[in-house]
Structure formats: C-alpha cells, structure tokens
Amino acid sequence: MDRGTQELPGTGRPPVWLRLLPWLTMVLLVIVQLTTPKSVQLGFAFAVVPPLTTLLYGMLGTALVAATLFALLLLPVIRADDVTYGDLLAFGLIGVVSVVLAGVRVRRDAQLVSVRTVAEAAQLAVLPPMPERVGPVRCGALYRAAERGTLVGGDLYDVQDGPYGVRAVVADVKGHGLAAVGTVSALLGAFREAVLDEPDLAGVARRLDRRLVVDSAGREDTEVFATAVLMEFPRDGTAVRVLSCGHPAPLLVDGAGAREVELVPGAPLGLALVEFRAPEAVTVAMRPTDVLLAHTDGVTEARDATGAFYPLANRLRAGARPASPVELVRAVWRDLSSYAGEVADDVALLALSTPDGHG
Numbered sequence: 394m395d396r397g398t399q400e401l402p403g404t405g406r407p408p409v410w411l412r413l414l415p416w417l418t419m420v421l422l423v424i425v426q427l428t429t430p431k432s433v434q435l436g437f438a439f440a441v442v443p444p445l446t447t448l449l450y451g452m453l454g455t456a457l458v459a460a461t462l463f464a465l466l467l468l469p470v471i472r473a474d475d476v477t478y479g480d481l482l483a484f485g486l487i488g489v490v491s492v493v494l495a496g497v498r499v500r501r502d503a504q505l506v507s508v509r510t511v512a513e514a515a516q517l518a519v520l521p522p523m524p525e526r527v528g529p530v531r532c533g534a535l536y537r538a539a540e541r542g543t544l545v546g547g548d549l550y551d552v553q554d555g556p557y558g559v560r561a562v563v564a565d566v567k568g569h570g571l572a573a574v575g576t577v578s579a580l581l582g583a584f585r586e587a588v589l590d591e592p593d594l595a596g597v598a599r600r601l602d603r604r605l606v607v608d609s610a611g612r613e614d615t616e617v618f619a620t621a622v623l624m625e626f627p628r629d630g631t632a633v634r635v636l637s638c639g640h641p642a643p644l645l646v647d648g649a650g651a652r653e654v655e656l657v658p659g660a661p662l663g664l665a666l667v668e669f670r671a672p673e674a675v676t677v678a679m680r681p682t683d684v685l686l687a688h689t690d691g692v693t694e695a696r697d698a699t700g701a702f703y704p705l706a707n708r709l710r711a712g713a714r715p716a717s718p719v720e721l722v723r724a725v726w727r728d729l730s731s732y733a734g735e736v737a738d739d740v741a742l743l744a745l746s747t748p749d750g751h752g
Contacts, residue, residue, distance in 0.1 A: 407449050411449060412449050412450070414445065414449065415442050415445055415446040415449065415450070415458050416458070418441070418442055418445065419439070419442055419458075419461070419462060419465065422438055422439055422442075423465065437480075439462055439465070439466060439484070440483075440484060440487055442458060442459075442462050443455065443458060443459045443462065443487050443488050443491035443492075444487070444491050444494070446458045446459070446491060446495070447491050447494045447495040447498055448498070450495060451495055451496070451499045452492050452493075452495050452496045452499070454495070455488075455491050455492045455494075455495040456488070456492045459487075459488030459489075459491055459492065460488070462484070462488070463481070463484055463485060463488060466481065466484060467481075519574060519577060519578045519581065520536065520549060520550075520577070520581070523550070523552065523743075525718075525719060527552040527553065527554050527559055528554035528558075528559045528626075529559065529626070529628070529630055529747075530552065530559045530561075530626050530630070530745055530746070530747070531717065531718050531745070531746045531747075532552050532718055532719075532743070532744070532745055533717065533718030533719035533720070533721055533722045533723075533742075533743070533744040533745075534550055534722060534741075534742065534743050534744070535722040535723065535725075535726050535740070535741070535742040536548065536550075536739075536740070536741050536742075537691075537726070537736065537739070537740040538739055539691070539736070539737055539738050539739045539740075546573060546574075546577075546739035547565060547566045547567065547573035547576075547577065547739050548563075548564070548565050548566075548577075548689045548691065548739040548740070548741035549562070549563070549564050549565075549566070549577045549580060549581055549741065550562060550563045550564070550687070550741050550743040551581055551584055551585065552743070552745070553584070553585055553588040555588040555589050556589065557588075557591075557592055557593075557625070558625050558626050558627045558628055559625070559626040560584075560588045560594070560597065560623065560624065560625045560626075561623070561624040561625075561626075561687070561743060561745060562580075562584050562597075562601075562621055562622070562623050562624075563621065563622050563640070563643075563687040563688065563689065563741060563743050564580060564601075564619050564620060564621035564622070564640065564662075564689075565619060565620050565621075565640065565689045565690060565691075565739070565741075566580065566617070566618070566619040567616065567617060567618055567619065575608075576605070576608065576617055576619070579604050579605070579608055580601055580604060580605070580619060580621075582604075583600050583601050583603075583604035584597065584600075584601060586600070587600040587601070593674070594623045594625050594634060594636040594671070594674045595636065595671035595673075595674065597623055598621070598623060598636060598638055598659075598662070598669075598671035599669055599671060601619075601621060601638075601662050602638075602662040602663060602669045602671075603669075605617050605618060605619060605662050605663025606663055606665050608663075609663055609665065617663050618661050618662060618663035618664055619638075619661060619662045619663055620637075620638060620639040620640035620641075620661045620662070620690075621637075621638045621639075621640050621661075621662055622635065622636070622637045622638070622640040622641070622642070622643060622687055623635070623636045623637075623638075623674075624636075624643070624685065624687065624745065625674070626745070626747070630679070630747040631678065631679065631747070632676050632677060632678050632679055633676075633677050633679055633685055633745070633747075634674040634675065634676050634677075635654050635656060635674060635675050635676075635677060635685075636656075636659070636671060636672060636673075636674040636675070637656045637657075637658065637659055637672065638659045638660060638661055638662050638671065638672070639658075639659060639660055639661035639662075640661075640689075641688065641689070641690055641693060642654045642655070642656050643685050643686055643687040643688070644685070644686045644687075644688075644705065644706055644709065645677060645679070645683060645684075645685055645686075646683065646684045646685075646686050646709055646721065646744075647680065647682065647683045647684075648682060650706075650709060650710030651686070651705075651706045651709035651710055652706065653706060654675065654677055654685075655675065656672070656675050657672040657673045657675065658672060659671060659672030679746075679747045680747070681746075681747055683746065683747065684718055684721055684744050684745065684746045685744070685745045685746070686709075686721060686722075686725070686742065686743070686744045687742075687743045687744075687745075688705065688725075688740075688741065688742050688743070689738075689739065689740060689741045690738070691736060691738035691739045691740040691741070692705055692725070692729060692740055692742065693705050694738060695729055695732070695733035695736050695737075695738070695740075696733055697732050697733055697734075698734070703729055703732050703733055705725070708725075708728055708732070709725070717746070718744035718745060718746050719744075721744045722742040722743070722744050725742055726740070726742065
C-alpha cells in the first residue's frame with residue numbers, strides 16, 4: 394500500500410550543507426570585513442549568527458558557535474574597531490539567549506517526534522497497510538490524506554477474506570482530517586465483523602448504516618454519513634458482485650481501456666432513514682486480465698488549472714494499462730498529480746484482480 398505523508402515542521406536532521414551555514418556565514422563576514430575600507434564597520438552583522446545557529450544546532454553546538462564568534466571579535470585582525478565593551482556584553486547576552494533558545498527548540502522537536510510517532514501508530518492501527526494478496530485476490534491500494542501531517546483522513550478502504558468470499562469496501566465519510574478518523578475507525582470495525590457474519594452484501598451495507606446511525610445519535614451537533622461501494626469476489630474468481638451506497642461506481646479496467654460498472658443507485662449510509670434498504674448488487678464478469686478499480690471522489694473532483702475535473706475513465710482509456718493492481722494505482726496517482734498539481738481532498742484508490750490475473 395502507498396500512503397502519503399509529510400514531515401512535521403522542525404523534525405528530522407538538517408542536511409550537512411545547512412548545518413555548515415553558521416560557520417560559512419562567519420567566514421563570509423570576516424572576509425567582507427577584511428576586504429572593505431576601514432571606514433566601513435560590519436561588526437554589528439556578526440550578531441545574526443547565534444540566532445541563526447539555534448535553528449540548526451542544539452545547546453552545545455550553539456554555544457560553540459557563539460564562543461567562536463566572541464573570540465573573533467576580540468582579534469585585532471578583524472578590525473572591529475567600532476565594537477565597544479558594551480557591544481561585547483550585548484554579543485555575549487545574545488549568545489547566552491541563543492543557547493537557551495536552542496535548548497527549547499530541541500525539546501520541542503523531541504516532543505513533536507514523540508507526538509508524531511504516537512499519531513502514526515494510531516493511524517496505522519485504523520488503516521493498516523494493504524497486502525498485495527488477500528485470499529485469492531490481488532490488491533493494490535493508495536491513500537493520500539488532504540490534511541498535512543496525517544496518514545488517515547475521511548476516506549477508507551479494506552479487503553477481508555471471509556466465509557462468503559473476499560469482500561472489499563471503499564468509502565468516503567463526511568469531512569476529512571483527524572476529525573473524521575473516529576468515523577473511519579467505526580466503519581472499518583463494522584465492516585470486518587459483517588464480513589464474517591452477513592451472507593450477502595446487502596447485510597453488510599445494513600450493518601454499516603446502523604453503525605453510523607448509532608454514532609450520529611450521540612452527536613447532536615454533527616451529522617454523520619458516508620458513501621460506500623462494497624465488492625465481493627466468490628471463490629471461483631470469475632465474477633465480482635458490486636453494491637453502491639451513494640458512492641462513485643468503480644471502473645472495470647481491461648485491455649480495451651476502462652468503463653464504469655453500471656450500478657443500481659442507493660442512498661448514502663447513516664442518513665437515519667425509516668427503513669434502510671440496500672440497493673441490489675450487480676454481478677460483473679471478470680477475466681484473469683481485468684482489474685476492478687474503486688476510488689473516492691477526491692480523484693474525480695480534482696481539477697486542473699482551467700477548472701476541469703479529472704476524467705479518470707478517459708485517462709485510463711488513453712494510456713496503456715499497467716500489469717498489476719499495485720502498478721495501476723501508482724500510475725493513476727502519477728497521472729492525477731501531473732493533471733491537477735496539488736490535490737486538495739483525500740484520495741483513496743483500491744485495485745483488485747481475480748486469482749489468475751497478472752501481478
């Protein structure tokens with residue numbers, strides 16, 4: 394599974410060239426000071442070096458830079474004639490404050506790393522990596538969360554093997570980012586239980602709907618609903634049953650290109666209808682070389698510079714079909730990124746192929 398992440402600001406070790414910046418700045422200031430007329434005094438410019446160092450070094454490194462700078466200012470060869478004893482005292486105070494600030498920054502960075510580690514563990518528990526095979530079905534999945542620094546947003550997918558075949562879900566809950574993670578977790582839990590208990594996809598859909606209705610009842614100020622597409626692969630792998638609850642239809646990708654699966658429309662989950670009725674599942678024949686590609690609206694609602702929506706089916710028809718589900722979702726993401734630039738919504742892609750398919 395591919396999952397998009399961004400580093401939190403301030404975490405990670407700076408590159409070597411950046412860590413050399415304070416020392417290079419000092420060398421540059423010394424060269425400029427020595428090559429300018431005596432009437433030009435640049436001693437005040439040395440004051441920027443210690444604060445700059447706090448962004449790159451800890452307390453010890455910042456103290457070393459500040460001490461080196463202070464020693465340079467005492468050397469007659471530097472010609473810092475306009476630097477008085479009061480200025481030296483100010484430089485010393487700047488160095489001390491910079492050391493303290495470096496310590497604060499290092500502690501903050503350590504806290505950010507700790508928080509990120511816990512967040513990643515929690516988010517990976519909600520949406521664990523997708524294996525390339527679940528039972529007899531080959532899988533390819535890709536997730537990109539819209540909110541910076543998160544691994545899970547308002548989209549979800551899962552593939553589970555059960556007594557009634559391999560079942561998969563792709564869903565999009567209301568909202569995105571960390572606020573939607575609780576709903577995503579509840580839906581995934583309900584789906585995994587329903588895979589084991591429900592003999593048909595309609596029963597799975599009812600379980601998901603009930604889960605959202607119960608959760609919504611406890612949130613008076615928040616409406617909880619989701620769209621979802623459910624897929625079921627029988628053991629022989631010659632067909633797939635597909636059921637959609639207000640979700641975009643998946644695409645059947647074959648040697649001729651791609652076409653949307655014609656589905657009976659159904660209402661989204663969690664609307665608290667008097668009686669929830671799942672739409673009829675549609676059976677789609679699949680050949681060994683076919684791939685079923687399910688997605689969320691973050692894909693088809695992405696726009697290019699002119700405001701045109703991303704035409705997923707047309708782009709798949711125009712290009713060569715990759716050989717495996719994993720390659721397919723990566724190819725779609727690359728094409729989507731080049732088409733739309735920055736994608737502002739959560740994106741989930743799930744590609745599934747029959748047991749004898751390529752990959």
